[in-house]
Amino acid sequence: MRSLAALAILSLLGSCSPGEADPTGEASSAAEPSPRPTRDVLDATLSELGVSRREGVLSARELRGNRGLMPGEIEEAPGPPAQAEEDAVSADQAPSLDPGLVELRDGLVGMVLSDGRYLETATADVVASRDELAPVLAAGLRDPARAPEDLRVLAQFAQAAPSAPTSAALTELTADHDDPSVRAYASWALVPAAELEGSGPEVTALLRRLKYEQDSLALVWAARTLAAHGNLSGLRTLAAIASAGTEASGSANQQLYDVVRVATGREDVTAEDADRLMADWAAGKQSRDTVAPAALRAEVWRLISDLSGEHFQLRGVDDARFILSRLGPWAAVELGAALEDDDEYVRLHVVQVLERMGPRGGGAAASLQRALYDASDGVAGAAAEALASVAPGSAGAPLIARLGETPPHEVRVALVRGLGRTHAVPVEVLLEAFNGAGAPADLRLAAAEGLLPAGEEAACLPWLADAMTRRFGDPAGAEALVGRWLSGIAKDDPDRAHWALLRPEWEALGPQQAIIHTAEQAQQRRAQRAALLTEQLRNLPGQ
Amino acid sequence: MRIALGIIVLVLASWFFSALIGTPEETASAQTPAEWVSSEQCRECHSQIWDEWASSPHANSWLNEDVRVQSDQFANKDCIDCHAPRPIFETGLGERVLPRSARRAEGVDCLTCHLLPDGKMAGKIDNPRAACQPTTRRELQRVEMCSGCHDQHKTVQQWKATPFAEHNEGCMECHMPYRDGTPKSGRFHTMPGGHYIEMVRSAVTFMGARDDAGDPSVTIANVRGGHSYPTDERSRASDIWWRPLPGDADTLNEAGVAAGGGPWRHLHRIRDPYRHEKDIESTLLHFGESRTLAIDDPDAAGGVEAVLVYKRSPYYRDPETGIAREIDTVTDPFEDAELVHRVTVDPR
Numbered sequence: 001m002r003s004l005a006a007l008a009i010l011s012l013l014g015s016c017s018p019g020e021a022d023p024t025g026e027a028s029s030a031a032e033p034s035p036r037p038t039r040d041v042l043d044a045t046l047s048e049l050g051v052s053r054r055e056g057v058l059s060a061r062e063l064r065g066n067r068g069l070m071p072g073e074i075e076e077a078p079g080p081p082a083q084a085e086e087d088a089v090s091a092d093q094a095p096s097l098d099p100g101l102v103e104l105r106d107g108l109v110g111m112v113l114s115d116g117r118y119l120e121t122a123t124a125d126v127v128a129s130r131d132e133l134a135p136v137l138a139a140g141l142r143d144p145a146r147a148p149e150d151l152r153v154l155a156q157f158a159q160a161a162p163s164a165p166t167s168a169a170l171t172e173l174t175a176d177h178d179d180p181s182v183r184a185y186a187s188w189a190l191v192p193a194a195e196l197e198g199s200g201p202e203v204t205a206l207l208r209r210l211k212y213e214q215d216s217l218a219l220v221w222a223a224r225t226l227a228a229h230g231n232l233s234g235l236r237t238l239a240a241i242a243s244a245g246t247e248a249s250g251s252a253n254q255q256l257y258d259v260v261r262v263a264t265g266r267e268d269v270t271a272e273d274a275d276r277l278m279a280d281w282a283a284g285k286q287s288r289d290t291v292a293p294a295a296l297r298a299e300v301w302r303l304i305s306d307l308s309g310e311h312f313q314l315r316g317v318d319d320a321r322f323i324l325s326r327l328g329p330w331a332a333v334e335l336g337a338a339l340e341d342d343d344e345y346v347r348l349h350v351v352q353v354l355e356r357m358g359p360r361g362g363g364a365a366a367s368l369q370r371a372l373y374d375a376s377d378g379v380a381g382a383a384a385e386a387l388a389s390v391a392p393g394s395a396g397a398p399l400i401a402r403l404g405e406t407p408p409h410e411v412r413v414a415l416v417r418g419l420g421r422t423h424a425v426p427v428e429v430l431l432e433a434f435n436g437a438g439a440p441a442d443l444r445l446a447a448a449e450g451l452l453p454a455g456e457e458a459a460c461l462p463w464l465a466d467a468m469t470r471r472f473g474d475p476a477g478a479e480a481l482v483g484r485w486l487s488g489i490a491k492d493d494p495d496r497a498h499w500a501l502l503r504p505e506w507e508a509l510g511p512q513q514a515i516i517h518t519a520e521q522a523q524q525r526r527a528q529r530a531a532l533l534t535e536q537l538r539n540l541p542g543q
Numbered sequence: 544m545r546i547a548l549g550i551i552v553l554v555l556a557s558w559f560f561s562a563l564i565g566t567p568e569e570t571a572s573a574q575t576p577a578e579w580v581s582s583e584q585c586r587e588c589h590s591q592i593w594d595e596w597a598s599s600p601h602a603n604s605w606l607n608e609d610v611r612v613q614s615d616q617f618a619n620k621d622c623i624d625c626h627a628p629r630p631i632f633e634t635g636l637g638e639r640v641l642p643r644s645a646r647r648a649e650g651v652d653c654l655t656c657h658l659l660p661d662g663k664m665a666g667k668i669d670n671p672r673a674a675c676q677p678t679t680r681r682e683l684q685r686v687e688m689c690s691g692c693h694d695q696h697k698t699v700q701q702w703k704a705t706p707f708a709e710h711n712e713g714c715m716e717c718h719m720p721y722r723d724g725t726p727k728s729g730r731f732h733t734m735p736g737g738h739y740i741e742m743v744r745s746a747v748t749f750m751g752a753r754d755d756a757g758d759p760s761v762t763i764a765n766v767r768g769g770h771s772y773p774t775d776e777r778s779r780a781s782d783i784w785w786r787p788l789p790g791d792a793d794t795l796n797e798a799g800v801a802a803g804g805g806p807w808r809h810l811h812r813i814r815d816p817y818r819h820e821k822d823i824e825s826t827l828l829h830f831g832e833s834r835t836l837a838i839d840d841p842d843a844a845g846g847v848e849a850v851l852v853y854k855r856s857p858y859y860r861d862p863e864t865g866i867a868r869e870i871d872t873v874t875d876p877f878e879d880a881e882l883v884h885r886v887t888v889d890p891r
Contacts, residue, residue: 212818309635309638312639321621348642352620381643411644442645472583472597475648480616515865516860
C-alpha cells in the first residue's frame, strides 16, 4: 500500500510512464530467437519525432574527408535546430521583443537588487504577465553580459512563472554559466517546469550535469530537480553530498529528505526510507504513469543518434551512454526499439546502456534476447551481459540455449560471464566452461566470476592464484576478481569465515591511499597475494 | 662424381620445395586454427614480433596500473573501447573503435590490427599456405589504422597539419620504424611513444640564453614531434622548472640535474586540460612552434639551471600519500616526472 502511495506521489512530482509491458523486466522464455532483420529505425524515429541527428564536434564524415585541423580550428557543433530558433530571439534587440516589456523586466530586476524585500511584489507582477514576459525573461537569461546577481533574480522570476522559453534558457544556464551559484539557481528554477506540457529536455540536460558539475550546491539542485521531473538517479549523489560533511551537506540532506517525504507521503522518514527509495528506483519499481512527452522522447532519440558511427569522438558517446543509462524504466522500450537499427554502433552502445540500467532496463529484455543472435559478435556478446543485468532472474535459460549452439569465442565468453551474474548461477555449465580442455584464460576467468560467489571457490581459486602470478593471461583481472569476492563475503557467512579472515591481510598488501603501483610493484603485490591465497588453500579444513 | 651430383640434386630439390611451401617461420604451424581466440596463437610463428609487442604499451593497455586505478578496474566501461578494441578491419579504418567482450587482457593485440573479417590476417604478403593465411593489405601502413583511438584527442588531426603529412610520413615512420632501416627487416612492434623518454627527447629541443639586457630565458621548440607536444592524452603534461645555478653545476645526481641544487620553481606547463578544467587554457606546443619564456627573477642573475620534464599524469602526487598537490608546493619535480632536457645559463 505504501509503495502504491509512493508511486502515486512520485507521479505528482512529475513522472509518467508509457505502457512498458513489464517494468521489472524479466526475459520472456517464450520469445523465440529469430534472425534479426535490421533497419534504419533511428532515422525513421527521428523523422517521426520531427528532429534531426546532432552533428559531432569531429564527425566521422569530416574525418573521411581527410581534412587536417589544428586543435584551435575544431568547429564547435551547431546546436539543435530548435535551439537555433531560440537563439535568434535571445538578444534584447530582437524585433520580436516588446521594448516596454524589456523595460518592465529590467525595472523589476533592478527593484529586487536594490532591496530584496521587493522580491515578492516583483514576482507577483511577473506572474501576472507571465505569458507576455516569458520570451523577455528567456532573452534576459540568455544575455551573456548580465551579472550573476541579475541572473539569479531572473531565475527566481522564471521559477515563479514557468514557461517553455524560460525553461529552455534556464536549461542552458545550468550547463554553461561560469558562476556555480547561477547554475544552482537555474536548476532550482526548473523544478516547476515539470508541470509544463512538453517538458522533458531538462531531464537529459540535468542528467549531464550529474556527470560534469563540479560545484556541490549546483549538483544538489540538479539532483533535486531531476527528482521533481520523476527521475531519481540523482538521489545517490544527494546522499553522498549529505554525508560528506561539506558546506553543501545540509542542503543535500534537506532536499533528500523532501524527496523521500513526498515519495512516501510521510513526514517521519528515515535513512532507511531513502535507501529503499533508491533501491526501488534501481530495481525499476519507480516509473512514469503517463506517456513520456514527445520532447523528451525526441531528446532520447537524439542521444541514441549520438551513439552512431557517424560520431567519431567518444566524448559524445560517453555522455549519451551516461545520460541514457540514468533514465527511468520507460526508456527501455525506446532503447529496445533502437536494437533493431542497422547501425552496429547504435546497437552495441544501446546494449551497453541497457546493461548499465540494470533491472530498470527490463522492458528491453525481449529485444536483448533477440540480440543474442545479432550478426555482430560484439553486439551479441554485449547483449548476453546486458540480459543478465536487466533480467537476472530469467536470463539463464536463453543464455544457456545460446551457449549450446557453439557461438564464436567472444560471444561464448560473454555468455559465460553473463550466466555468472544471473540469480540462479548454473554451476555445472560454468564448471564445464572453466575446466574445458584448452579453455583460454578469458573464458576461465569469465566462468570463475560466477563460480566464486556460487560457493565453488575450491574449484577455481588455485587457478586464480596461479593466474595472478603469470605475466600473460589476465593477472590483474584475476586479482580484481578475488578482491571483489573477498570484500563481498558476509561477515556472518559460516562457510567462508576462513576467507573473510584473509581480508585484512589481502588489503594490507594493496596500494595504500591514492598510491599507484609501478608495473614491478604490481607484479610483486600480486605474487604476495597469490601466495596468501595458496597458503590459505593449504590450511583449509580437510586439506 | 655421381654421389656429388646426387647431393647437389638433393640440395637443389630441398631448396626448391622449401621455397615452394614457404619459409620455415611461415610454415612452423601447419594448421590454421579453427578460431582465433588469442594473440598467443600468433606467437608460435612470429615470436620476435610477439616479444616486441608483449613489451609494448599496447600489450599493457589493459593491465596498466594507472589505467586500472583511473577506470576503477574497468568498472568504468567507457574505457574499454580503446583499451580492448575490436579488430580495426572489422569496424573500418579511420572509424571509431568498438569494445570487445573477450581477450580483453591482451589489450591492443595482434588480432586488433591484423584480423580480417573473413578470418584471414592482414599482412605484407599473400601466403595462403601459411597457417594465418596472410593477405596483402597496404592499409596497415595508413594513419587510419591508429586514428580510431589516437585521434580521439586529435593526434592525427595535429599530424595532418604538419609537413609530415604532406610528405606521407605517417605514424609508422616514427612509431614503427624498420628494424635495420630497410623494409626487408620488417617493422618494430614495440611502437615507442610517450612511454619512452628517448622518444620524447627526440621530439623537442630546449635551450637557455640571455637576452641583450642580460635577462635569462629558456626556449622550447617542437622540432620532431609529428604532432603537438605532448599529445593524445590530456593526462600527459610537460613542465619547465628552474632554480638558481648551484655552485657545482657539473656534478649530477640520479635524476640528471646538479647534485647540490636548491628547490625548483615552476615556470611553465604544457598541457591540454580536461574538459571540466574550464579555467585552464590549452598550452600544447604544436609542431614547428617555438616558445621562449623569460625567467624574470632577481635570483636568476647568478645563473640558472632549468629542466624540461615529462609527466604521464597531470598532477604531482605526494610520494607518501599519493594525493595530488598544488604545483606551487612541489619543490622536487623528479619524484613524479622524468627529465627530458636540462640546460644551464651562466651568471650574468
